[in-house]
Amino acid sequence: MSAWLPAAPCTPQRCAGHGGASRTPPHAALLLLTGCLLTLLGVLALPLVPLLGTHRRDRLVSGWAYAVVRGFGVRVRVTGRPAGGARPRPGELVVANHISWLDVLLVASVFPARMVAKAEIRHWPLLGPLAALGGTLFVDRDRLRTLPGSVRAMAGALRGGSRVAVFPQGSTWCGRGPGGPFRPAAFQAAIDAGAAVRPVRISYRTTGPDAAGAAAFVGDDPLTASLWRVVTAAGLTAEISVLPPLPAGSGPGRRALARAAQRAVDSDSANRPAASVHH
Numbered sequence: 001m002s003a004w005l006p007a008a009p010c011t012p013q014r015c016a017g018h019g020g021a022s023r024t025p026p027h028a029a030l031l032l033l034t035g036c037l038l039t040l041l042g043v044l045a046l047p048l049v050p051l052l053g054t055h056r057r058d059r060l061v062s063g064w065a066y067a068v069v070r071g072f073g074v075r076v077r078v079t080g081r082p083a084g085g086a087r088p089r090p091g092e093l094v095v096a097n098h099i100s101w102l103d104v105l106l107v108a109s110v111f112p113a114r115m116v117a118k119a120e121i122r123h124w125p126l127l128g129p130l131a132a133l134g135g136t137l138f139v140d141r142d143r144l145r146t147l148p149g150s151v152r153a154m155a156g157a158l159r160g161g162s163r164v165a166v167f168p169q170g171s172t173w174c175g176r177g178p179g180g181p182f183r184p185a186a187f188q189a190a191i192d193a194g195a196a197v198r199p200v201r202i203s204y205r206t207t208g209p210d211a212a213g214a215a216a217f218v219g220d221d222p223l224t225a226s227l228w229r230v231v232t233a234a235g236l237t238a239e240i241s242v243l244p245p246l247p248a249g250s251g252p253g254r255r256a257l258a259r260a261a262q263r264a265v266d267s268d269s270a271n272r273p274a275a276s277v278h279h
Contacts, residue, residue, distance in 0.1 A: 008171045008180055010218035015174035017213040020206045021234040031231040035072035046134055058112040065108035069238065073231050074102065078110060080242035091161050092245060093190040095182065095261050096200040098167035099175040100215040101226065103202050106238055113165035114157055116186065137164065147185055154189035168258065174216040175203060182262040184254040191254055196245040199264040207235035
């Protein structure tokens with residue numbers, strides 16, 4: 001199996017679902033429409049984004065991503081936001097655990113960044129060209145020999161002052177307990193560029209007994225089914241914990257750096273503070 005194709009044991013049948021309080025179908029449909037319209041608004045505005053300065057672009061992306069998540073009816077709670085508000089320093093490699101399609105928007109709401117995505121997205125109608133226009137770094141996970149070039153591209157972006165965001169588990173996990181190991185390749189880019197690594201912990205909570213299932217987007221789960229679970233789940237809250245940065249020289253190599261980032265994320269999951277910043 002390719003190093004870019006890790007497998008998670010999570011399946012929609014076992015891991016995705018919502019057993020808690022639910023919104024009425026009309027309310028859920030209104031949220032679905034709102035979220036989709038806000039998403040479309042962002043897609044239409046994307047060609048204008050490169051014309052803005054870095055500060056305005058980051059503020060716009062951050063605000064739009066947050067608005068889309070809220071539009072789908074998900075509350076957002078952030079802890080550990082860096083000094084300076086919603087504009088953390090550039091040139092960091094942001095790494096997060098991966099549970100849902102919502103994760104991309106949540107990371108972007110706090111850390112506007114160049115996302116790392118699978119190469120197949122480049123060929124999707126409409127979204128592919130727009131993702132490329134937005135500075136997405138595409139990775140061909142089926143061809144291991146392209147890995148060094150992907151690492152060089154990430155390192156080059158970091159050296160140029162761009163923030164790069166990646167989900168190093170390589171696959172979504174349902175969020176019940178620790179997920180898969182952080183793959184080390186992206187961390188080599190941080191070492192090569194001398195960039196700090198910023199671990200981020202994402203989790204989801206609801207008022208019901210299944211805290212993770214409403215947001216989980218795993219296996220061959222259809223996006224439409226996941227969208228409906230999200231908008232029908234009353235009280236669904238996304239929690240983002242921004243953890244202290246790790247210097248690229250904090251370990252003897254990329255594997256040690258990947259393990260250090262994963263330990264930080266897993267430790268935060270076990271020792272989450274009670275107080276949070278609400279948005």
